[in-house]
Amino acid sequence: MARSEEQNRVARERARESILASAVELFSERGVAGASIAEITHRAGVSQGLLNYHFGSKEHLIAAVIDRWFDTLLGLPQVEGTADERLAGVIDAAVLATGFALPLQRAIVAMQQQPDTHRIFAESEARHGEAVITAENTVRAMFAERGAARPDLEEIMLRTTLEGIVVKYGVYGDTFPLEAARRWAYRIFELPEPSEPLPLAPGPAGEIRLRALAAVRDLPRA
DSSP: OOOOHHHHHHHHHHHHHHHHHHHHHHHHHHHHHHOOHHHHHHHHTSOHHHHHHHHSSHHHHHHHHHHHHHHHHHTSOOOOSSHHHHHHHHHHHHHHHHHHOHHHHHHHHHHHHOHHHHHHHHHHHHHTHHHHHHHHHHHHHHHHHTTOSOHHHHHHHHHHHHHHHHHHHHHHGGGSOHHHHHHHHHHHTTOOOOSSOOSOOOOOOSSOOOOTHHHHTTSOOO
């Protein structure tokens, strides 16, 4: 029995999502240059023809991964309340995203830095330019409401702090203390101490020593 057009549409969408998920995993594990189209389609369980149908080329697939990251980042839920409560919500959302979406975060950090993909990242940022400016202005308004003399600089330093947490967690895995880093960020930005921990995996107990082995021991070997 032939499939309906709706069934075909759903199957195509599932294949596209599977390709994206596999690309994220392999870009995170091996870097963009180290992940081949053949490996991506094999992990996704689809033919290379389907990748070409949905994305056309590896560069377009990379762009789609970056677009997914921007869509996820810009779609993080916002907390209602005072400027302090809204700012705490931004920090919490970023830390939670770090804990639950590490492969995507790892892949994006690499793409931001590597010469071969920096242009693709910049082009995706330009496509999301209006939403990025809106998000920046939302955070700057929080700092202005809190009385900051330079809301623009405060927003940039908040972003720098949160991106640093992403990078360190990507390098050091579970030896990096996400919850403690969250509370440190609260103190740096003069927010009240959070009453409850975030629903994350338990961090290191006792004295903290960062070890990169924690981030690589579970990655598949080539």
